[in-house]
Amino acid sequence: MLKLFCALVLGLVSLELKCQEIPDSINNPILPGFNPDPSICRVNDDYYLVTSSFTWYPGLPIYHSKDLVNWEIIGHAINRPDMIDMNNLNDNDGIWAPTIRYHDGLFYLITTANKSGGNFYVTASDPKGPWSDPVWLKNAIGIDPSLFWDEDGKCYYTGNSWDFKKSWPGQCAVWIQELDLSQKKLVGERKILSYGHANNATFAEGPHIYKIDDEYLLLMAEGGSSYHHAVTVHHSKSLWGPYIADKTNPVLTHRHLGTKCSLQSLGHADLVQTQNGEWYSVFLGKRMLDGYNPLARETFMCRVEFENNTPIFNPGKGMVLSTMERPDLPWTSVNSDPNRDDFNTTNLKPMWYFVRVPQKNFHTIENGKLVLSLQPEVVDSLVNSAIIIRKAKHHKFKAITRLNFQAKKDNEQAGLIFYRTANSYYSLLKDRFGITLVKKHLGKKEIVSSVPYVSKEVYLSVRVDGLDVKFSFGETLDNMTDIGGLQSAKVVSDNKFNKFNGTGVGMYVTSNGQRSKNNALYDWFEYSNIE
Known part of the structure; x- marks a missing residue:
């Protein structure tokens, strides 16, 4: 009996210590180092995140988490030499800005192979792989593709374009078109949805569409990937628009904090809703040191709350901090990269x-x-x-x-x-x-x-x-x-x-x-x- 009692006490002490190890707050970035242009999706209580890889190979790292805090690489979507040709590519070209989505038992990962083939998507039943050979979309202009399935079951492609007569410098367009997955090509009408939230908005890119409370939300990046980078949102009752810029825009940026701010270039965001109904966003940012950023663009996260259909990033604070409250999800440790x-x-x-x-x-x-x-x-x-x-x-x-x-x-x-x-x-x-x-x-x-x-x-x-x-x-x-x-x-x-x-x-x-x-x-x- 004494042994049983001692074992029970030790077990309780061990459990208490284990609970004490779970932090109330977490650090940003959630994915430090070279991890730009994040995209995220949830399947049940599993979260999957991908980032750009440019000319690094294997390409398109796929991260998995149960709690949005502890992330582990479970594979790479580009891991066969014949999937893409990177010879003679500048280090800044290659795989740009992927989007990961899940629909009807299949994972879709769509991205741009800049100067190495254009826009393509791959699919997998298991995010660990194997992933399919690339499906190249030859008539998909621009960069930063994303996918959205509407209630009619159809898949829609959004991307950006700069190939038109511009009304101001740096003007880009975000457009939409149906993607016929059976024919593996874009079909039907192509329509421009937005040029950005203002009449001088630059580099509209990285678009994602969501349907929230019977309204379509178009989220995009603007301002370029440096100091003026920002996230804006636009609303519509119809998938095809018109999309009205939110009065709060930009909903996320640090450009108003000045060049001395230690965290800059926030943008290229994606949204995810937890199984508990809470919303979070992942996005890129740069940690600055005296005006320099040796670690380049990393993946950050903050909480999002909706007020009258407007996503409020890090509500009550209005900026992204180096620490944040941990999401209310079961803490799940993973195998991190060994030192x-x-x-x-x-x-x-x-x-x-x-x-x-x-x-x-x-x-x-x-x-x-x-x-x-x-x-x-x-x-x-x-x-x-x-x-x-x-x-x-x-x-x-x-x-x-x-x-x-x-x-x-x-x-x-x-x-x-x-x-x-x-x-x-x-x-x-x-x-x-x-x-x-x-x-x-x-x-x-x-x-x-x-x-x-x-x-x-x-x-x-x-x-x-x-x-x-x-x-x-x-x-x-x-x-x-x-x-x-x-x-x-x-x-x-x-x-x-x-x-x-x-x-x-x-x-x-x-x-x-x-x-x-x-x-x-x-x-x-x-x-x-x-x-």
Whole structure:
């Protein structure tokens, strides 16, 4: 009896401690790092969210959550090399602004392959996959497609267009047309629904239609994806309009807070209603550091309440905060990305990405090591090179790896890379002569420092503290040597080359235009938040 009583007490204590671990508030962003243009849907008590991926592959990451807080990648919709051609694409092109929807037992994911085929959709009965081959909609102009099923059972496509005579600079149109899913093409009349909420509204895009309380709600982004980004809503009694701009517009923005605001560019939103009847919105935003955003666009969330059919974002506050009250949903923990990858699985974990679609296999996992075969392609080119990266998610982080590599020729290099685009990155590479730190900023490439090093094994590290970046190397972790002095994360922040995609850190090898049979072995790779 005493043992039973003690076990019961311990169980109650354990349960109480477990309950205490569930927070009352959560942090924004809900998906830190490279996660722009979010779209969300709910199926029963499961939530699914997708974001843009541009030229990163596999593309279109699909996240799952039970509580809108804890998210886990369950797959990628673009995960077969023949699904899309990304060769010669700029880093800012590729997969733009997806929408995920569920209808009659099937998931639909529709998106734009900018400069690589146009608009297409894929389907799956299970969001984990497999997803169908792309269905290309050849006559679907513009970008940012979305799908809506009306009560008549028909599917309708909304998108944007700029191909018309404009009445003011930056004017874009949001249009609608029926999508015949049996014929897999747009049919019938195409109609423009809105040019935005004002007679100087710019870059109307990212439209979604909802039917709420017998009224159609058109939600869209305006102002471009930078400082003037905003969300507006428009109302109609008919699907085909006319749509009247809400007097509250814009319903979400931070542009009125000025350029010194630490959270900017809010926009490109989607709405979801919980099983309890509450509404939330997900949208993109930029966390700024002294006017720079090294983490690029991330996914944020806030509560929405409807007042006379007007969605009020973060009611009573009017702005998006870094913390918010947790949604009233059962707390459900998930497996988050591990800080350290010991390469003890058969395949790469879902957190790892290539840049553009690999045209050949250059990696294997053997005996607990990631083996990368040196390839002639370089990271500066617009084709797939031997680079594997994961998303940088924090303003303060450290990434370190242990490399086993001996260059046999002058052109052979292997090491670590801190990457945004082919025109903006740092690489810390081991070559035949030693360790070399390279910076490429605004398209200009330079060797920052080169230091002799002879050992076959080396630890390579990058430490980011806000906008300050330091690189180091060493034969042991206790004896690391700084190289290149203080560098800057401004290199990977937005500029004329770095516009829409995000920042990654990982591994890179190359034989610089020549064929090579050499390999580089990575024992492990560790990414840690040091905030």
